[in-house]
Amino acid sequence: MSYGPPPPGNPGPPPGGGYGPPGGGYGAPGGTPPDNGLTWAIVAIFCCWPFAIPALINATKVNDLWNRGDHAGAHQAQTQAKKFTKIAFICGGILWVVVGGLYLLSAVLLVSATPTYY
16 A cells, blocks of 8 residues: 655655754763772671661662762762761771770789689
8 A cells, every 4th residue: 555645845854864862861971970988888897887887878879879860969978978987997996996905804804813823
């Protein structure tokens, strides 16, 4: 079945081959996403897990927010992840030093309280 030629006065295709790509908000975001610090947040779990969990949550949000185009949100999540990771390392370091000191103190007290018989 053939429809024949188009009627006279048909404007034809638009100039320039059609419409261009949509503007703004689509496609890959420009630049590279900020460092999410996920590795350090995972390591921080062994130091002080109550502060490492928020660090992990924020670190996993960075790339997702960046890919959605929310650059400010990605930088804010990165800042929060770094903050909680530092707090976890500091608290964990203090905790390890205190626990090590208590073990050393208990060992010294145990040795000094043990009677020696000759």
